[in-house]
Amino acid sequence: MALEDYRADCVSCSRCSYCKWIPFDHVKSWRFSRACPSIEYSKFQAYSLGGRLSVALSLMEGRSGYSEALKDIVWKCQTDGACDVADKICRYNIEGLEVLHELRFRLVEEGQTLPRHMAVIDNLRKEHNTMLKPKAGRGKWAEGLDVKDLTREKAEVVFHAGCRFSYDAELHNIPRTALTLLHKAGVDIGIMGKGEMCCGGRVYDMGYREQFTECARNNIRAWTKAGVKTVVTSCADGYHAFKRLYPELGANFEVLHTVEFIDRLIKEGKIKFKKAVPMTVTYHDPCHLGRRGEPYVPWQGKRKKIFGQIPVWEPPKPRYNGAWGVYQPPRDVLKAIPGLELVEMERIREYAWCCGAGGGVIDAYPDFSLWTAAERIEEAKSTGAEAIVGACPWCERNFMDAVKAKDEKIKVYDVIELVQRAI
Ligand code: SF4
Ligand code: SF4
Known part of the structure; x- marks a missing residue:
């Protein structure tokens, strides 16, 4: 596929801004209602999914060229897909995350890369x-x-x-x-x-x-x-x-x-716990295990127009909306540990806030990466948990660095470390 194959997706964006928020019926507080680290950090429309769809369209129509500003917009994004999940609640015909990737593939092909x-x-x-x-x-x-x-x-x-x-x-x-x-x-x-x-x-x-x-x-x-x-x-x-x-x-x-x-x-009874781990923890869903961890569904097809004007994929594309990621197993493991209490953050499962490390952000924009992690740490602290538990080394590294930078008391663990304590 090429960027041009997603022209209809870019045109379809209605600028509704749904992609900036977790779904409204899941919002529990104003403080933790946002979905997109990029726009929250940069405070400019171009740094949202909707903004990037406009940028992609402008680029493919030759209305804008390559510049440092455009590169900043394209790369300052974790490709974590929270926007895509929110967008697909009402806009099933927009493959936002695929456009974000195609935009990056295009910039790399054209040599518009970042030194880091x-x-x-x-x-x-x-x-x-x-x-x-x-x-x-x-x-x-x-x-x-x-x-x-x-x-x-x-x-x-x-x-x-x-x-x-x-x-x-x-x-x-x-x-x-x-x-x-x-x-x-x-x-x-x-x-x-x-x-x-x-x-x-x-x-x-x-x-x-x-x-x-x-x-x-x-x-x-x-x-x-x-x-x-x-x-x-x-x-x-x-x-x-x-x-x-x-x-x-x-x-x-x-x-x-x-x-x-x-x-x-x-x-299956092949791992048994012998010790209690008296601790209150909260679990962070890694984006690539959660909403981006959905299984692959084979598909081959192309665009066609129905009624002479409405672009659709033929046959219809598989619907990846984050729902089929790995959410329950880590929670079941934590709940099986004697003495351990699991409390949930406000943004969980497919609506989880990213740790900040993905999409090359940890390499090219370390400040933005740490800011994103610190936001998650704030959310974890609001639950009263003593520790934030993850299942990905990139999340854990970023959380550990954010905790250290802010001199926070909250601990960071991998699920495996708590299993080890209970055996
Ligand atoms: S990308 Fe989707 S959710 Fe975001 S502004 Fe466009 S139509 Fe709305
Ligand atoms: S992938 Fe993440 S950072 Fe990038 S636009 Fe979507 S929600 Fe924002």
């Missing part, structure tokens, strides 16, 4: 990770664990750590614990270790479609060779890439986030 993104891409090409680190250090997080190396052995299940968990030493306990729990529960599991490659999901969101495809083909080939049937990850970005994007390239693996796998094992 290019540093990430250069490192990905040479070192196979987005963390600006050498590939030699990739498998270090798993040192000392008794686990199969799937570059030499075969297993039913591969655990994909992902770039952030591989290189962020402060978070290493999370993939180590997840892997150990699954191993102890009798799962035939292995890792690619230093042979693991980035999932490509983050660079897809940054607009680098070609680099994403390269990562995906590499991983699909390696897993197929190792006899893998199921791919497990503790990273929401990886989950979205494997669940939603890889099938478009022909991948056919079962894809599970560790919260889903652990939830399944608890319900």
